[in-house]
Amino acid sequence: MKLILGQTLSFLSDPFAGDPEASALWDRRSGVVVDDTTGTIVEIGPADTLKRLWSNAVVEDHGDALILPGFIDAHAHYPQTGIIASWGKRLIDWLNTYTFPEEARFGDAGYAAEVASRYFDLVLSNGTTTTVSFCTIHPESVGAYFAEAQKRGMRVFGGKTCMDRNAPDDLRDTAQSAYDDSKRLLARWHGQGRLSYVITPRFAPTSTPEQLEALGSLWAENPTCLMQTHLSEQTEEIEWVMGMFPEATDYTDIYDRFGLLREGALMGHAIHLSARERARLKEVGASLIHCPTSNTFIGSGLFDMAGLRAEGQKVGLATDTGGGSSFSMLRTMAATYEIGQLRGTPLHPAHLLWLATAGSAEAIGMGQTIGRLAPDYEADLVVLDLASTPGIEQRAGRAETIWEQVFPTIMMGDDRAVAATYVAGQRV
Structure with missing residues (x-):
């Protein structure tokens, strides 16, 4: 003892x-x-x-x-460790200029292992004991993330990021390969010790309807998994995605149509939501993941923490490494407070500590285990x-x-x- x-x-x-x-x-x-x-x-x-x-x-x-x-980081991109704090871009330009060239390197298992080790060194030094991370399209990136976490005894969540359009050729999979790779990785890692697999379409603009349907089917076949993606991060993103899915009522409805919206869905950012979307997200029990340093760093907007919590939404807190500008959940709490001030709804220290611990645990379905x-x-x-x-x-x-x-x-x-x-x- x-x-x-x-x-x-x-x-x-x-x-x-x-x-x-x-x-x-x-x-x-x-x-x-x-x-x-x-x-x-x-x-x-x-x-x-x-x-x-x-x-x-x-x-x-x-x-x-x-x-x-220990702090719980409910939305991160460990492959972006090396490009954190890169200058001067908004979301789409950020992806094309910084993210995609870096993620292309993760087909190299040695490189992925090196970055995974560095990433966990950084988060543990900042008091973070659980992370929920997007990997890259490469199975090697998933293996490196889980193997390193397993070596350290950590409880972590992660999954292969799936993209079959609007990405460079070397970062695209297909609807079928996304399903097959994810299914194989899920079988290998999910439930191994303290590891959990997360089904991971990057976001609707980088997945065809066929890929979203395939991943929705995989989630239905494996309901104990979480599913993570991005939702309504920037206004130009919303305009872009709605042009690709004109039949959808709104951005949230796209995920709903393909079986990717229910309890266990982790919706990163969720800043620019309509009243209908907010009602639907609450109805299904999805979790909204607030990424404050990212939202300010790449100019996305101000998350409505007070309003969303008042209406009963589940909310977790995250660094969004490396669109977020810090590995520290302390800095993330500070940015959450600052955004609350800008919206005229300052948060109490208890709110901030809850979000970084028990709140995030509940958001990822682990409220009886950690936090x-x-x-x-x-x-x-x-x-x-x-x-x-x-x-x-x-x-x-x-x-x-x-x-x-x-x-x-x-x-x-x-x-x-x-x-x-x-x-x-x-x-x-």
């Missing part, structure tokens, strides 16, 4: 559903007991009590640092130093509540704030 000590903050309820300050239990001197054999949490409680009850446990004491569930400090949950943890830089330290020193203490780290923190990251109870 292992006893990890520090401050703890445990969510009791969804802070969007009531008083955010009453949604979590904070303990100034507490601990988490972890079963090293199963990698799960056994107990949370006051430090002195746990030390008496678990006197034989190995103790790792983080002092005044704050223990939280909370609670018995029987998997022991993926991040430990935050709430005084990691002089600027943060002097501001946090004035705090009168835990929310005032943690907020400067959300707004100004980076990988220096991550004192430790645990995967299945093991420090990495």
Whole structure:
């Protein structure tokens, strides 16, 4: 057994559903007991009590640092690691100028393995313990992603990105090969340890109706999988896609027509939605994945977090590496706060931490497994130093509540704030 000590903050309820300050239990001197054999949490409680009850446990004491569930990045593109923070493009030009040339390199298994290793080094150093990633059209890219995550014991989700039009020749598959490759990769990786396969059409403009239909069929055959794609990211994208599918009512309806809209659908961005689309997304139980640094970096728009949550939508949070400009979920939370301010709906620190942990876990269908400090949950943890830089330290020193203490780290923190990251109870 292992006893990890520090401050703890445990969510009791969804802070969007009531008083955010009453949604979590904070303990100034507490601990988490972890079963090293199963990698799960056994107990949370006051430090002195746990030390008496678990006197034989190995103790790792983080002092005044704050223990939280590991961060969950619900939408990323690990193959874009090398092109993060590339200058000056909007979505379609971004894909053609930066993304597609880089993704073409992932047919090389060695290159894919190198980038996957670098990617997981970066996300773990930022306290992220679960990622949901698009790979490339190459099966080699999927194998590299899952093999590297498996080596580290991580719970991750990913899938082969499928495209059979509006992409370079060396990045196109077909309706049949997309189905066949995805089916084979799903059989190889889905449910292997902590790995889950995600059926992955990039987005409607890069898939023919035949490919979308094939992937909808594959999802129907494998209903325990998730499906990820992009929806209504930029206004010119919407105009473009509707020109290709004139029979559709709207962008959301395209996915609906091909069996790609139900619970388990992860819809990246979802910024420019009509009232009909919002109602339909809620009706089917799809999840909307907010990518704030990407939405600002490539000029997509301002996600309506407050309005969507108020109407009962499921929302996860994500970096959208590398359209997003940071691997850090702290920076992602900060951008979420800033976008809320621009919309006149500022979020409480509890909202932000919930979105990066339990909220994203619920969005990807893992709300009973990861994302909370609670018995029987998997022991993926991040430990935050709430005084990691002089600027943060002097501001946090004035705090009168835990929310005032943690907020400067959300707004100004980076990988220096991550004192430790645990995967299945093991420090990495």
